[in-house]
Amino acid sequence: MSSEWPLWEIFIRGQHGLNHRHVGSLHAPDAEMAIRNARDVYTRRNEGVSIWVVKANDITASSPSEKGPLFDPSNSKVYRHPTFFDIPDEVGHM
């Protein structure tokens, strides 16, 4: 029979209250085994306090060729950054 185990993307929350972060992927027959394997593959040195596993096939990614149309529009909106505004020193910290 032999069919390859599906691929899972692994996300781990580190010790310091940060978001879950993608750390890599692995093959496992189901979600439960994916978590067990992720524990051994990606947290051998206390790298995490929580694990998410997502089937790689269930992830929809933006396409590299759309990089321009997707991200360029925000380039011109410099006023989104606080440094765009000149606030006089007398006003104090803002």
Added chain:
Amino acid sequence: MYAQLVKSEGSKSREDMTPEEIAFQDRIDRNEKIEPKEWMPEGYRKTLIRQIGQHAHSEIVGQLPEGNWITRAPTLERKAILLAKVQDEAGHGLYLYCAAETLGVSRDELLEKLHSGNMKYSSIFNYPTLTWADMGAVGWLVDGAAIMNQVPLQRTSYGPYSRAMIRICKEESFHQRQGYDIMMKMCAGTPEQKAMAQDALNRFWYPALMMFGPSDKDSVHSAQSMAWKIKMNTNDELRQKFVDQTVPQAEYLGLTIPDPDLKWNEEKGGYDFSEPDWTEFFAVIAGNGPCNAERLGARVKAWEDGAWFRDGLMAHAAKADERARAARHAAE
């Protein structure tokens, strides 16, 4: 280095490149990382699959010579340490297989190519580990040589490969230190124990030098790989660095490097040393080293013996999926 003879595609001059290829090379020259779904030349993709695959196979096959001593480690502590080290190598193999898979090759294809002998792994793992001192020599010299190669590869141009290398490098220095620690213990022991350490160094010195691959003058595939930043240093550069780093460490142990021509060269600021026997190297790569058949045999057996188990878990997962779907259906 774990990928010793990676065949690369021929290099192209800028005039012969398509506009896409020029844009790609410019990104690499700007140190931008190339990510999986982005356009890349077919040769870049193929060379990387070969190199990362060979690297992954080396991590996995590399567990065997050390696995040989897990049940016979001299103390429970040494056993636990060696077990953790070998488990790390399994992890390294897995990080790298996943990186290779992002280039459009499947895990099963990679394993099939290893098992059929179409893909190689590092020559170093075809040497036997005869005594406990070999665990010291392997950690110190083999992991030491691997680190030499892997540290610069953290800056390689392919994103997933670079990230795998960063994880791996974080874990490697434990490997080298545990090996050197074994050597220090042996060298501080009885004359017999020290003789074992010397014997291990004698047997592993030249095979370790071979890990960096053939001499630059015989290394035909380097130019394109270096332009693509999937090879960061030449074989001879890394070998020289390794020798310069290792000789003082051997001196500290009171051991002798098995090379009568080894001597400090003030002018170049490094040691002069003897080349390994390249005929032996090519014989080992071609499958005729002392342990090739045993190593590959062990891999193939593990894969075949595990087939029923892998299939069983898949069948279980499919059934559980089916049950969950039926339950959802009934609830609607």
